[in-house]
Amino acid sequence: MSDAPLSLVVFDVDGTLVDSQGDILAAMAAAFEAVGQPLPQRAELLGIVGLSLDVAMARLVPALEAVDHERMVGAYKAAYMDLRATAGVAQSSPLYPGALAVLQLLQDRDDVLLGIATGKSKRGLDKLIEGHGLEGMFQTLQCADFHPSKPHPSMLLAALSETGIAAERAVMVGDTSFDMDMAHAAGIAGVGVGWGYHDRQRLTRAGQVIDSFDALPAALDLIWG
Missing domain, CATH: 3.40.50.1000 (HAD superfamily/HAD-like)
Structure with a gap:
């Protein structure tokens, strides 16, 4: 002892x-597509990793309304879960x-x-x-x-x-x-x-x-x- x-x-x-950057970037692409917004550069997207999703979306596209940020969060989560289910955690x-x-x-x-x-x-x-x-x-x-x-x-x-x-x-x-x-x-x-x-x-x-x-x-x- x-x-x-x-x-x-x-x-x-x-x-x-x-x-997990591959899945993060792919899920972010789905989130931005859900609200018809152009996808930021990779460095900007990875720069907000670590923030809670609602805070991250509001920081990335502050001009959108809260309801759109919620749609982005939902789309992100759905895409991320699909990617993880397809590839498995160890790979994704x-x-x-x-x-x-x-x-x-x-x-x-x-x-x-x-x-x-x-x-x-x-x-x-x-x-x-x-x-x-x-x-x-x-x-x-x-x-x-x-x-x-x-x-x-x-x-x-x-x-x-x-x-x-x-x-x-x-x-x-x-x-x-x-x-x-x-x-x-x-x-x-x-x-x-x-x-x-x-x-x-x-x-x-x-x-x-x-x-x-x-x-x-x-x-x-x-x-x-």
């Missing part, structure tokens, strides 16, 4: 644990290289708990966890159904409350500025990842930025001393 105090590592999903949202090994390594530590904070719906998150065989790995699961969109700290505050971990013993791992701003707002450390959907330059509130999953354990040890 370790004498180290219990710590919590919370992961973002899209762009951090899994590369593959884990990034090294992700599973590091998750298993951290899960095996008796001083670490794992969690998720994602803009996905609960249904989408449950399907992803099942599709990758990650059931039972995460002690706290926070998603868009029950919280304001990132960067509001609600997801992380709920994760701290559920696990009983103090903010100074928690770390948020994510690929976007929304993740790092959320961590800052919750008073916990942020580790940015360089392989996701936001450029490194946007991760200004990250205490560290790593470029491969195998660098994460050392980054965590540096934070926790």
